Amino acid sequence: MILIADIDRVVKEELKEIEGGEPLSTLDVLLINLALRASPSVLDVNGIEEYTHLALDAGATAAQVHETLVLVSGLGVHTLMAGSPIVAAVLHERRDPSMAAPLDSRQQKLWSTYVGDDPFWDSMEMEVPGFLQSLLRQSPDAFEAFFQYCAVPWKTAALRAYIKELISLAVDACPAHRFLPGLRLHLKNAIQLGVGRQAILQTLAIAAAAPVHEGVT
Known part of the structure; x- marks a missing residue:
């Protein structure tokens, strides 16, 4: 069984030489929250609606919001x-x-x-x-x-690469998924793109607070 402690151990090892960097922007936080609620392991339909409104109000484009969904849907390939x-x-x-x-x-x-x-x-x-x-x-x-x-969300490219990696990291780290191979891969990719410790830890904190899957009517 993969425990939250296992995730913490992987992250600490990867971040031990990574500087603080910039925090997540308000829009980054909203898009990560939207992605988590749209992920197959959560599917919080009320949360999808809520964070779609919040992301659009914060300046996201319709293309960015939908690309978030397309990106997360592709993580079903973990099967x-x-x-x-x-x-x-x-x-x-x-x-x-x-x-x-x-x-x-x-x-x-x-x-x-x-x-x-x-x-x-x-x-x-x-x-x-x-x-x-x-x-x-x-x-x-x-x-x-x-x-x-x-490849679809990388071709349409409405979102910048770093936020796509953070979204993927969050979905892989959320308690209902805990997919360490993807977590390690996206964590390394985010670091290579220049994301600092602060933004990564914020992303993981958001992931840890993801709601449970309650089913879809």
């Missing part, structure tokens, strides 16, 4: 990140030929197109070992869709 390597390992134990056979021409092309030599995916492999390969082998269609869908 694949956690599940695909496990299923692949089970299939390998059962000597399923698809797990050991050379990649076919379509699989090779997809890998070259979406992964190739991009060092960003080395970070993904470190945090979620075997995910991309197992997804590609089990479903080339899902592999392609993963890259296309998760």
Whole structure:
């Protein structure tokens, strides 16, 4: 079980040499709160409405608000990140030929197109070992869709990169999710983008206070 103490330990290690930096802006706080309430592990519909009003009143554009939802919806791929390597390992134990056979021409092309030599995916492999390969082998269609869908909020770019990383960090850290591979990845990305200790700790405090999932009528 991943405890809040485990999250605190990871964060303290990453932040030990990071300076204070600037606090979150009012709009940053509102967008992070909106994202948490829209996340699959919370889905607080009243909170979504409340923070949409508050974010727009604080100067957010309609595109920024909706891009927040699109970004958070893509974090549902954690089902694949956690599940695909496990299923692949089970299939390998059962000597399923698809797990050991050379990649076919379509699989090779997809890998070259979406992964190739991009060092960003080395970070993904470190945090979620075997995910991309197992997804590609089990479903080339899902592999392609993963890259296309998760890329949408980065192509539309209504939000700056740093707040997208903080939103992702918050959702991964909230008590109902606690997805450490994503938390570590987005924490490092935020630091690389120049986010300081103060804003990161504020983000995590907001995440810790996220409401529980009460269901959707």
